Amino acid sequence: MTETVSQTKLASLRRYHNFTQKQMSEFINVDLRTYINKENGTSQFKLNEMFAISQKFDKSIDDIFLPPDFM
Template structure:
């Protein structure tokens, strides 16, 4: 089973601002379980959700979200 990359930048931002997953799920109007899965990389954030979070944190998307295959390309390059 393949799991996506955890959203470490988002986790860091949330914790720096003393926000809980409950706070975040309310912001996005989704369940806490759904938010947790997305933060852990087991589900993908929608573009709408990413834009909401970008606006909320006042940061560009690329400073919050890691690419879906982050690490995979780097690992393949090392293996060559």
């Protein structure tokens, strides 16, 4: 069973750059509810979505999407 992780780093980055969840959902071309579920950890981001988001914020995928205690 895979564990989903709330994307607190992503949410913080999004707020820091003054992007709404709606804007992010449009950026990765998903429904707003789908984006909210992904950011909250209810469902997972696809690799292409993670790649696009990491480029948007000029961060590595690891920096945004791995949990802080990942070893």
